[in-house]
Amino acid sequence: MLHILIGTLIVLVFLVGAFLFYINYTDYLPEPMEELQIIHKRNRIITNQSFELVSWNIGYAGLGKEMDFFYDGGTRSKTTQSETRRNMDGIAAFLQSNPDVDFWLLQEVDFHSKRTYFMDQSIDIAHSLPEYNYVSAVNYRVPFVPVPLSSPMGKVDAGMMSLSKFTPRMSRRYAYPLFAGWPDRMFLLDRCFIELRFNMGEGRELVLLNTHNTAYVEDQKLMDLELKVIHDKMLREYESGNYVIAGGDWNMNPPGLVTTNGYGGHRFVENAVKISEDFLPTGWKFSFGKSAPTNRDVSKAYIKGNNPTTTIDYFISSPNITVLDVETIDLGFEHSNHNPVRLKVILQ
Numbered sequence: 001m002l003h004i005l006i007g008t009l010i011v012l013v014f015l016v017g018a019f020l021f022y023i024n025y026t027d028y029l030p031e032p033m034e035e036l037q038i039i040h041k042r043n044r045i046i047t048n049q050s051f052e053l054v055s056w057n058i059g060y061a062g063l064g065k066e067m068d069f070f071y072d073g074g075t076r077s078k079t080t081q082s083e084t085r086r087n088m089d090g091i092a093a094f095l096q097s098n099p100d101v102d103f104w105l106l107q108e109v110d111f112h113s114k115r116t117y118f119m120d121q122s123i124d125i126a127h128s129l130p131e132y133n134y135v136s137a138v139n140y141r142v143p144f145v146p147v148p149l150s151s152p153m154g155k156v157d158a159g160m161m162s163l164s165k166f167t168p169r170m171s172r173r174y175a176y177p178l179f180a181g182w183p184d185r186m187f188l189l190d191r192c193f194i195e196l197r198f199n200m201g202e203g204r205e206l207v208l209l210n211t212h213n214t215a216y217v218e219d220q221k222l223m224d225l226e227l228k229v230i231h232d233k234m235l236r237e238y239e240s241g242n243y244v245i246a247g248g249d250w251n252m253n254p255p256g257l258v259t260t261n262g263y264g265g266h267r268f269v270e271n272a273v274k275i276s277e278d279f280l281p282t283g284w285k286f287s288f289g290k291s292a293p294t295n296r297d298v299s300k301a302y303i304k305g306n307n308p309t310t311t312i313d314y315f316i317s318s319p320n321i322t323v324l325d326v327e328t329i330d331l332g333f334e335h336s337n338h339n340p341v342r343l344k345v346i347l348q
Helices: 002-025 081-096 121-128 220-239 261-265
Strands: 033-035 050-057 103-110 133-145 154-164 170-175 192-201 204-212 243-249 285-287 308-310 313-317 321-328 341-347
Touching: 050 204, 050 243, 050 313, 081 121, 103 121, 103 204, 103 243, 121 133, 121 154, 133 192, 154 192, 154 204, 170 220, 192 220, 192 243, 204 220, 220 243, 243 321, 243 341, 285 321, 313 321, 313 341
Parallel strands: 050 103, 204 243
Antiparallel strands: 033 170, 050 341, 103 154, 133 154, 170 192, 192 204, 243 313, 285 313, 321 341
16 A cells, blocks of 8 residues: 555656646746737828827636636636637727727737637737737746646736737837746746837837736735836836837836726725836826726626726826826726726827
8 A cells, every 4th residue: 555655656746747847848938128020901100199099908808797716716717618709709899999099008818828718819809900000929828827726727828919000110028027936937927018119200209018017916026126127118218209108907006096986886995016106207197097997806706896996007108298188998897807098198
């Protein structure tokens, strides 16, 4: 009996070791900065000074109102295939219903993942916006995520997309620092932001940054280390005379966050981490909707007024940009655990 137990233990240790070796060997290790391929659909230069942008974390069409998620304290690792398809169709319909948007900044787009039944959501999005140029960047590529043990997430290949009516001059992926140690880091996201650059004439450029910052971290010092990367990038670009807009899912409350109009009937809860008031010099603007949340708790299916909600999706713009309007578009978390945020600006 003892020999059987020892033999079983040796086999288990070997299998776990072999699995970790395989994951380590295939670990996605992006460079600090990488060029991204721009998919050109339409050649159009910028001639106007006013723009409309929308940032939306689409929750890989897997975190609709019916979903609870194990990372947030729920029990499930994915929704059904039919619900995933329904969510993706709803997301595509929203994209198509907003033709006035000049730039889309999207986060949590699945390219080929078990949790979304291996659909390539970038194709759905590109088909929904056929005249937009776009880029995509990977921030989550793992051949097999072994949790939860009862229903492992399996293969994940996902990232972000930035889409534009105009032709970018260049696009890059900038990596954020990794917080986790080995072996945890092999199964977590490799966070980043996407840069799009557009010629504006007279030696100036419009620089758009699409960010998706780290979640599930309550240590403000760690989050500040990550923020420093995009902070320094924004300041360098502005000091060079460029226009800068950064938007996305920051996974932190913005400074000065207050709610109005009863938060649309939602239950407001502050985030554990937030961007400090002195993050940027005077003149830089944080733009966020005050009358509705951008993110809901996914520990259980969505019930308005019951789930905790907060604002972690917003824009930051440089002093040479005037903000005309900003709003959170309250979709009731129907197809994603995030609501989109719309920003209207004019360049000075």
